[in-house]
């Protein structure tokens with residue numbers, strides 16, 4: 001199967017600014033559906049549609065409903081996948097996938113989440129996600145929401161900032177950084193990414209080679225600005241229940257707290273199905289070398305059970 005998958009994927013050209021991670025593994029997880037008629041796919045984190053494109057190549061008969069809360073993803077999809085959008089083979093709902101439940105979506109064979117931010121979001125300085133680029137302290141995936149990283153840094157109490165960095169950044173002792181933030185913002189509000197990153201670097205210093213001291217602070221802020229863990233925790237159970245019997249849900253996470261949520265929800269959904277892989281799937285050494293984003297990626301697969309009577313009538 002893996003050679004077949006490689007042959008299938010080799011001719012596809014993906015968006016130059018985002019390399020999809022664990023592509024072979026995602027296609028492999030859905031391989032059994034490739035010849036199924038009336039195939040229905042849901043993707044809650046469309047991005048540049050890299051995984052969608054590969055799955056559409058695997059199963060051209062597939063119909064897709066996809067979501068992304070970033071307007072840029074919508075503009076990209078309308079241009080890049082114009083024919084599929086016009087033919088209604090690709091329906092784009094420009095919303096947070098937390099709206100999955102109120103969008104009356106159901107009966108999917110294949111469901112997919114590739115969480116976090118896309119490379120274009122990370123690389124564009126004006127989105128404020130990265131401390132390597134000078135930009136506004138923004139970090140919103142949905143640019144229509146009001147809460148930004150700037151708001152949190154300049155208005156939250158010292159106690160709340162400490163909890164934020166401990167709970168979401170898993171930073172054991174953020175006290176000195178938080179004290180410095182609260183002290184400095186009295187004179188001048190923080191507005192730019194590198195003002196904050198510079199302060200963290202000054203207070204913490206570089207402890208681990210190649211690992212910027214601001215990494216976990218920025219990650220924590222991003223998770224809170226976008227309510228990423230809460231949305232995942234609240235929506236994943238509904239997604240599981242929207243699989244048809246025998247259908248599969250594949251989730252890629254980039255953060256240990258996210259992976260824990262996925263692992264626990266999959267484990268606790270016995271009544272609906274079971275986790276397919278006991279051990280989490282990670283990128284090959286080769287992929288980790290060519291695509292650094294894949295280094296922290298973890299993939300889990302859930303399959304909905306087929307009841308005996310359904311097993312007989314379920315089309316294969």
Ligand SMILES: C[S@@+](CC[C@H](N)C(=O)[O-])C[C@H]1O[C@@H](n2cnc3c(N)ncnc32)[C@H](O)[C@@H]1O
Nearest residue numbers: 020045047048049050051068069070096097114
């Ligand atoms: C890692 S990228 C997905 C990349 C995509 N699989 C590809 O190959 O092009 C994540 C995307 O999901 C979107 N996203 C993240 N969390 C979301 C949420 N809760 N609701 C909707 N979109 C979300 C981001 O805006 C981003 O475009």
